[in-house]
Amino acid sequence: MLSEHEQPPYLYRFLDLSTGFEGWLSELLLARVWRLRPLAWLNDAYEGQFTVEQPTIDDGRRFIERHLDPDASELEVTDEMAMTAAGALDQGRNQLVASLRKHAMTGVASMSLSESHGSAVLWSLYAGGHSGIAIRVRTGVPSGLFETISQVQYSSAPPRLESDVLVRDRDSAWWQQTIYRAFTTKSAEWSYEREWRVLFSDESEGRRDADIWKCSGEGEISSILIGVRAQPAIARQVYKLAQEAPDQPDVQVVVQGVDDYALSTVRVENHATLDALLGSARDSPDSLQKS
Numbered sequence: 701m702l703s704e705h706e707q708p709p710y711l712y713r714f715l716d717l718s719t720g721f722e723g724w725l726s727e728l729l730l731a732r733v734w735r736l737r738p739l740a741w742l743n744d745a746y747e748g749q750f751t752v753e754q755p756t757i758d759d760g761r762r763f764i765e766r767h768l769d770p771d772a773s774e775l776e777v778t779d780e781m782a783m784t785a786a787g788a789l790d791q792g793r794n795q796l797v798a799s800l801r802k803h804a805m806t807g808v809a810s811m812s813l814s815e816s817h818g819s820a821v822l823w824s825l826y827a828g829g830h831s832g833i834a835i836r837v838r839t840g841v842p843s844g845l846f847e848t849i850s851q852v853q854y855s856s857a858p859p860r861l862e863s864d865v866l867v868r869d870r871d872s873a874w875w876q877q878t879i880y881r882a883f884t885t886k887s888a889e890w891s892y893e894r895e896w897r898v899l900f901s902d903e904s905e906g907r908r909d910a911d912i913w914k915c916s917g918e919g920e921i922s923s924i925l926i927g928v929r930a931q932p933a934i935a936r937q938v939y940k941l942a943q944e945a946p947d948q949p950d951v952q953v954v955v956q957g958v959d960d961y962a963l964s965t966v967r968v969e970n971h972a973t974l975d976a977l978l979g980s981a982r983d984s985p986d987s988l989q990k991s
Contacts, residue, residue: 706851707839707849707851707896708815708839708896709838709839710836710837710838710839710922711813711814711815711836711837711839711849711896712813712814712815712816712817712834712835712836712837712925713811713812713813713834713835713837714814714822714823714825714826714827714832714833714834715826715827715832715833715834715835716826716827716828716831716832717828717831717832717833717930717934717938718828721934722937722941725938725941726941727914728835728921729921729924729941729942729944729945729947729949730941730944730945730946731916732916732921733914733915733916734811734898734914734915734916735811735912735913735914735915736809736810736811736898736900736912736913736914736915737809737810737811737911737912737913738805738806738807738808738809738810738911738913739804739805739806739808739809739810739883740805740806741911742810742883744886744887744890746858746887747882747883747886748801748804748805748879748882748883749858749882750797750858750859750860750861750882751857751858751859751860751861752793752794752797752860752861753860753861753862754786754790755786755787755789755790755793756786757779757782757783757786758782759785759786759789760781760782760783760784760785760786760787760788760789761777761781761782761785763785763786763789764777764781764782764785765777793861793865797861800875800879801879801882804879804883804901807901808879808880808883808899808900808901809899809900809901809913809915810883810897810898810899810900811897811898811900812893812895812896812897812898813837813849813895813896813897813898814893814894814895814896815894815896816893816894817834817836817925817954817963817965818954818962818963818964819892819893819894819963820956820961820963821892822834822892822893823927823954823963827927828927828929829927829929830927830928830929830930830954831927831929831930831931832927832930833924833925833926833927833930833938834924834925834927834954835921835923835924835925836921836922836923836924836925836949837920837921837922838920838921838922846898848898848899848900849896849897849898850880850884850896850897850899851884851895851896852884852885852886852890852893852895852896852897853884853885853886854885854886854887854888854890854891855885855886855887855888856887856888858882858885859881859882859885861878876901880899883897883899884897884899900913900915920947921945921947921949922947922949922950923949923950923951923952924938924942924949924950924951924952925951925952925953925954925965926938926951926952926953926954926968926978927954928953928954928955928956928978930978932974932975932978932979935974935975935978936971936974936975938951939951939968939971939974950967950968951967951968951974952965952966952967952968953965953966953968953974953977953978955977
């Protein structure tokens with residue numbers, strides 16, 4: 701878990717405005733109710749993995765010695781006994797990790813945000829091919845849901861699980877953090893996402909609806925960014941909801957310049973200019989005054 705000063709001031713939640721978006725977007729903007737998905741919904745099939753070290757003969761010996769009956773303290777632990785114990789440790793650890801991962805896939809929900817709002821790749825993949833939105837959240841003083849946010853680490857290999865993990869005393873909190881670490885580590889190929897992830901497991905604080913968890917979060921919604929391909933009628937609905945929201949977020953349209961691929965934003969002042977911005981952004985983004 702990272703402390704407050706290590707977090708960027710803003711994070712962005714990319715969303716596809718598919719059929720029926722009005723309900724969840726109203727909940728989000730008017731009541732700050734976020735929708736999370738169980739970890740089983742993650743799009744990378746290889747998340748939540750570990751690299752594991754094989755228990756050694758010394759691990760097996762220490763395990764036996766720790767669990768010897770006091771009356772048998774003079775028993776000599778042979779290499780054969782230690783090797784047998786090491787094999788049992790390997791099997792037990794693998795079974796335990798598999799069980800914990802399986803539980804996490806359905807018992808822990810997640811929500812992904814990004815440090816970047818100007819990535820054409822993110823707009824293409826997670827915001828309906830530039831027809832959706834990105835919610836800008838101020839996270840400088842996280843509370844509630846955003847207390848559980850962690851920065852995703854990108855690596856060439858999953859986190860390592862030591863060979864003697866079952867020899868040491870490990871409580872449930874340690875195992876939870878270990879599992880969470882596995883689900884906040886991703887292949888370096890995903891580094892373009894610059895992801896931060898909320899992991900949420902307290903069912904008493906959330907409401908399950910099929911495969912969706914509804915959770916309250918106190919992060920201030922400061923802006924709504926609209927993709928250049930958003931339908932004008934849908935964009936107007938988004939703008940109307942933003943005006944009614946307690947946070948009074950501003951609304952901006954994301955555009956691309958003529959001379960390069962960099963994305964920037966243009967602030968929307970009213971309904972009339974919104975249509976013009978969307979049309980102009982499609983035809984001549986460089987002609988707009990960028991914020």
